[in-house]
Amino acid sequence: LATSGRTSKDALLAVEASRMMAMRASTAIRSAPVRNRKTAAAREAKGNRAGRLLVRAKAESKEEKEKITYGGRAQQLLGFRQAEGADKASKLELQIQLMKPGTWIPVCWGVICGAAASGNFHWIEDFPRDILLSAACIVLSGPCLTGFTQVINDWYDRDLDAINEPNRPIPSGRITGQDVLVQSLLLMFSGWGLALYLDNYVGHEFPTLTSIALFGTFISYIYSAPPLKLKQNGWQGTYALGASYIALPWWAGQSLFGELSLEIIVLTLMYSIAGLGIAIVNDFKSIEGDRELGLKSLPVIFGVEKAKYITVGTIDAFQLAVAAYLWAIDSKPYALVLLGLIVPQVYAQIKYFLPDPIKNDVAYQARAQPFLVLGILTTALAIGHNPYH
Secondary structure, three states, X not given: OHHHHHHHHHHHHHHHHHHHHHHHHHHHHHHHHHHHHHHHXXXXXXXXXXXXXXXXXXXXXXXXXXXXXXXXXXXXXXXXXXXXXHHHOOHHHHHHHHHOHHHHHHHHHHHHHHHHHHOOOOOOOOOOHHHHHHHHHHHHHHHHHHHHHHHHXXXXXXXXXXXHOOOOOOOOOOOOHHHHHHHHHHHHHHHHHHHHHHHHHHOXXXXXXHHHHHHHXXXXXXXXXOOOOHHHEHHHHHHHHHHHHHHHHHHHHHHHHOOOOHHHHHHHHHHHHHHHHHHHHOOHHHHHHHXXXXXXXXXXXXXXXXXXXXXXXXXXXXHHHHHHHHHHOOOHHHHHHHHHHHHHHHHHHHHHHOOOOOOOHHHHHHHHHHHHHHHHHHHHHHHHHOOOO
């Protein structure tokens, strides 16, 4: 009986264990779909989140790319650089790019300085006559004749651009020689015609503006075109460039509103020597290419060490000479202002340019050039307000 009792007890325990195992298995079977559904839902949510992040990243990347492309296209249109998608630019965009509108700014500034130096420019009196006259002179000096200069310069640099910037309008074949001929002639004759009209409008007995326009066109041509091609020769080419951006537009602005005297011609040619120094700054970064192509830029002729001191010497010495001249003609307040504008230029030379003119050329120009151009305006105002002029 005892043995029989233990057997019955063991049997009952075994049955109970089997029943519990069956219940657990049944529970596991019933809960499996729930767990699977939760896992699937979690995976789906994770996938949706990853998808949203991917879409957002693509959108941000597209937006950033559009910003970069837009900025690049703007710089391309101004003539400063090639941008992504340049091959999709219209014919008009390419022709504007050839004219390099970014280079018109210092020329327009020169016209304004000449008008100020005349002492006869008035904002209020006969409004808006003087403003419209100065705007016409800016169009003559900037879009017309500076645009002409840039177009023919690109044409005569087409072989060099084919190596360095093959996507530019001319070496890429999107602008043909016939296109260049038509555009350059249109700009040149427009500038000459506008100069002649302004001469007649202000009653010049001698066509001063037309003569300046013809002379500027001649300098532009021999700067870029063989056999002279002044840009291949260090001093001649660099000075011609500096004079074209400072002296010629000043002469145009001053002769439009007043008289162009020998004194002003000498003064602006002195300032053009300072402009020569600014032009040399741009030659340092291309010294290797210039040396290989046989171009005689000043850094190639003298080497980097000597050329950098020639550069700062021409910029500073001739501004100091102009300041001394202003002091001598009793424009002492203007002379002191000009001296004050030279100081930050010298600081930028010591801080950025002289240590490494190749690496820091852009940083130097960004910090120094605004004071140089303000100095030119200061000189113009001094001349315009001087009782002896």
